[in-house]
Amino acid sequence: MTINPRDYDLDELRKMARQRDDRDNGLADDDDVPDPSNLDIGLDGAEEDMLAGSSFRAGLYRELLPFLGGEPEEKPYLAALPENxxxxxxxxxxxxxxxxxxxxxxxxxxxxxxxxxxxxxxxxxxxxxxxxxxxxxxxxxxxxxxxxxxxxxxxxxxxxxxxxx
Incomplete structure (x- = not known):
């Protein structure tokens, strides 16, 4: 499924991220993603790319989690650049x-x-x-x-x- 950020607000993207984590049964954590080099059978390139993509997205979701405070942010999310x-x-x-x-x-x-x-x-x-x-x-x-x-x-x-x- 392709997600176009234009079609969703931040709350909807957060909800989809939580649903994906639930659906993956914890595979979203890097610790739970199997290391291809430790498997008895080799993975072909497509499967390795899929694991790497899942791991990358999981990392992005984890980075967004601290910003998921109780109150939803109103758009625009970035109204001014911080000056530091x-x-x-x-x-x-x-x-x-x-x-x-x-x-x-x-x-x-x-x-x-x-x-x-x-x-x-x-x-x-x-x-x-x-x-x-x-x-x-x-x-x-x-x-x-x-x-x-x-x-x-x-x-x-x-x-x-x-x-x-």
Whole structure:
């Protein structure tokens, strides 16, 4: 099942994450995912990719858990960029991630998309687009589209920045 973040608000994504963890019967924890090298029979590449993808998503869900406080957040989740060194570090780490996975155009389009679905304000989107201009372009990977996991990781970065404010 493909999840389009535009179709859901944060509460719905949280609910789906909890349901997936329940449905996986605990396989969402890294400790419970079998290590392919310890198995008697080898896994083919597709099964290894599936385990790695499950583990990665489980890690994203775990990162979001501390931000799942009692009161649901209202959109936009990130109304302003926090003004401290730690937040600036997180911003540059996030933008470098977007650049490495989709290049300048893809990263800028992703920021526009996040503003369109109210994950961040247009002011924050504009500030982040300005930051993009100052990052070394040698680390870019033009032409790739962001996956659902990439968007989920962006939501983790947004949640971290929101918590820093």
């Amino acid at each position: 060194y730690a937040a600036e570090f997180v911003v540059f780490e996030w933008l470098e991630f977007l650049l490495m996975h989709s290049g300048y155009q893809g990263a800028d389009e992703a920021l526009d998309y996040y503003a369109d679905i109210d994950w961040l304000t247009e002011e924050v989107q504009s500030d982040l687009s300005d930051y993009l201009l100052g990052i070394d372009e040698s680390a870019t990977n033009d032409g790739n589209e962001l996956s659902v996991d990439d968007h989920m990781l962006s939501l983790v970065y947004i949640a971290k920045l929101t918590a820093m404010d």
